[in-house]
Amino acid sequence: MAITIGRKLESDYVNPLGMLSDCHRRIEKFLNLLLTVTKQMQGQQLNDEYRTAFATALRYFREGAPKHTRDEEDSLFPRLHQAADAQAQQVLSRLEELQQDHTVAETGHRTVExxxxxxxxxxxxTGEDAQALTEVLELLHTLYQRHIVIEDTEVFPLAGRSLKQEDIQALAHEMAARRGLRLDTQMLPFPRTTNQ
Structure with a gap:
């Protein structure tokens, strides 16, 4: 079960909305990995390859995924509420539902951890613990399938249309800071618009 950690993704801090979508691909990948290993091994001893893959996926959900949640709840969602117009109210009304999903997912991930x-x-x-792990992972899988579709097809496109360049740049800086990075403003070549 080979896994690739350092694979180049499509987006970087120039496109923080793309980075959020890329993070969804990691969530799907690592959740599928946890579910596959759990179903195949049913709590039995893991070989080295499965053990490494399983530990890597657990680490991602312990360290990386919470930053993604903060990116959305602390940086993106508040800006969307401020920037979106009346036509966007249907999507905005779903943000509370998405935040509730995050709470359910956090509880599930504590159990998985x-x-x-x-x-x-x-x-x-034990057989009981293996069954409990499978059930929680299946619940998370179902939750994320619906949740990710809403964010990728409704929320992120709305953000791309509604947020100003300064908001996108601030989002990028906040996302970087959560990961211990400091971005030089010149690293973010956002296109300048001119009114000519």
Missing amino acids: ALGSRWLTDGSL
């Missing part, structure tokens, strides 16, 4: 860490530490899970 506890059971997954126990599996890695102890070498196996």
Whole structure:
């Protein structure tokens, strides 16, 4: 079960909305990996390849995914509420639902982290724990399928239409800061519009 961590994604801080969508691909990939390993191994001892892949996916949901949630809830959603016009109210009304999804997902990921860490530490899970892990991962899979479609097809396109360049740039800087990076403004060559 080979996994590629450092694969070049489509977007960078010049396109923070694209980065958010790229993060969805990582969420899907790592969640599918956790679910596949859990269903195949059913709590039994993991070989080195599965163990490494499983530990990597757990680490992503422990360290990377919470930053994505903060990117959306602390940086993107508030700006959307301020920038969007009356025609965008249907999409904006879904932001609360998406935030509730984040809360449900966080609870699910705490359970996955506890059971997954126990599996890695102890070498196996009881049948009951293996079943509980499978059920939580399936719930997360269902939740993310719907959630990601809404964000990728409704929320991010609305942000692309509604947010000003300064808002997009601020979003990029805040996302970078959450990851311990500091962006030079010159690194973000946003197109300048002229009224000629």
